[in-house]
Amino acid sequence: MMTDIYIHQSDLNQLELCPESLRLKYREPVPERYNSDLSRGNVVHAAIEEVGRHMMVHGEATPINIIERRLEELMEADFANVEWWKQKQDTTAKHIRANFEAWYWGVAPELMPIAIEETFRVLLEETETRRIWLTGTPDWLNHDGRLLDWKNPKPKNMEPNKGFDMHAREMQKTDLQSTVYTYARSVELDEWSPKRFDLCLLMNGEVGWIPIERGPADWEALKDKCRALADLIQAPLSVWPHRWTSWYCNPDWCNHWAECRGKHYDGGAAW
Numbered sequence: 001m002m003t004d005i006y007i008h009q010s011d012l013n014q015l016e017l018c019p020e021s022l023r024l025k026y027r028e029p030v031p032e033r034y035n036s037d038l039s040r041g042n043v044v045h046a047a048i049e050e051v052g053r054h055m056m057v058h059g060e061a062t063p064i065n066i067i068e069r070r071l072e073e074l075m076e077a078d079f080a081n082v083e084w085w086k087q088k089q090d091t092t093a094k095h096i097r098a099n100f101e102a103w104y105w106g107v108a109p110e111l112m113p114i115a116i117e118e119t120f121r122v123l124l125e126e127t128e129t130r131r132i133w134l135t136g137t138p139d140w141l142n143h144d145g146r147l148l149d150w151k152n153p154k155p156k157n158m159e160p161n162k163g164f165d166m167h168a169r170e171m172q173k174t175d176l177q178s179t180v181y182t183y184a185r186s187v188e189l190d191e192w193s194p195k196r197f198d199l200c201l202l203m204n205g206e207v208g209w210i211p212i213e214r215g216p217a218d219w220e221a222l223k224d225k226c227r228a229l230a231d232l233i234q235a236p237l238s239v240w241p242h243r244w245t246s247w248y249c250n251p252d253w254c255n256h257w258a259e260c261r262g263k264h265y266d267g268g269a270a271w
């Protein structure tokens with residue numbers, strides 16, 4: 001019998017945070033508590049997407065007065081869903097405006113998209129009994145072949161150049177999204193030369209770029225990684241390894257804290 005296994009690119013990051021949290025996400029999904037960090041990223045993404053779609057149709061960005069009005073509308077609608085204000089609402093709004101403006105004036109003029117937020121599903125490997133598929137949704141495919149991704153890091157990490165070079169080197173070594181997206185692009189093109197995936201960090205009005213190149217060796221390593229995850233998914237295990245050392249393992253972040261580690265501390269913090 002053939003088994004199809006679908007791996008979303010974000011599953012690979014979740015696996016790094018804590019394998020058991022990924023098992024629980026697959027088997028007993030719990031909605032994430034919507035917070036102001038997520039809202040900041042989502043609103044900026046939504047506004048960039050609108051401008052990008054305008055560029056694809058009209059060959060130029062949405063006029064600033066129109067998109068600034070839309071940004072305010074997007075904020076108002078999205079803020080209504082925020083359950084956890086990690087930053088005050090007006091501070092979140094200030095960072096959203098600063099990040100979007102930095103992108104509009106400093107990044108958009110250099111770009112022209114050919115695809116925006118298009119979901120892919122590509123085959124990674126097929127054996128007699130198993131197909132492994134990869135899925136994901138790149139933010140932006142530029143006309144020069146670069147895949148681009150917008151990040152809106154936490155305010156405390158937003159000081160320009162503070163640890164930025166170190167962070168960039170770390171991402172170039174470890175980033176998984178770039179490996180998955182460039183692999184998917186190579187499948188779509190059936191062309192296997194190395195490809196670029198650039199992270200654009202919007203940091204409270206400052207722009208930082210992290211260029212990442214991925215090629216055949218990275219894609220073969222990705223296959224090993226996904227094979228291991230597929231084996232784990234298919235294994236008759238009632239629990240996967242618990243990882244306590246990532247930032248994610250605490251009551252604020254892990255959606256399964258109360259039923260996992262937290263149940264031994266009345267659902268509260270362990271420390």
Ligand code: SF4
Nearest residue numbers: 018021242249254260
């Ligand atoms: S509480 Fe910790 S160990 Fe349990 S699933 Fe969440 S991150 Fe993993």
